[in-house]
Amino acid sequence: MKPVVAATGDIVNVSDSGIAVNAKLLPNTAPKTKDSQGRPMTPWPFGTYRVAPGVVWVASSYNPWSFDSRYFGPIPIRIIRGRLKPLLTR
Numbered sequence: 001m002k003p004v005v006a007a008t009g010d011i012v013n014v015s016d017s018g019i020a021v022n023a024k025l026l027p028n029t030a031p032k033t034k035d036s037q038g039r040p041m042t043p044w045p046f047g048t049y050r051v052a053p054g055v056v057w058v059a060s061s062y063n064p065w066s067f068d069s070r071y072f073g074p075i076p077i078r079i080i081r082g083r084l085k086p087l088l089t090r
Contacts, residue, residue: 001084002058002068010051012074014044019059019070028064036065044073054078 006012006021013020018029031043051057055074060066069075 002060002066004056005059005061005069006051006057008051008053008055010057012049012051012057013047014049014070015046016043019057021057026059026061028061028066029059029070030064031070032065041071043070049074056080 005019005026011022013023014031016030017025018031019026032041035041051074055076057069057074059068059070
């Protein structure tokens, strides 16, 4: 389960600082160079991307170790299996 952070038309910038969407850097999205077991991890190529129709970017802003679009880039909407809705809100 990953939050969708960017959709059609959004501007995504991927850098060593993390993922920025429409010029707002998302916390905890800086890519790691190695996983928790020391294996190398390759981030998505750094650069600026306009989100194309039919794809989204997903990223966790609360888990710096999340395996998400910072490593595999945009994903096709058609592979999303479901949507979660909050059960409780404050």
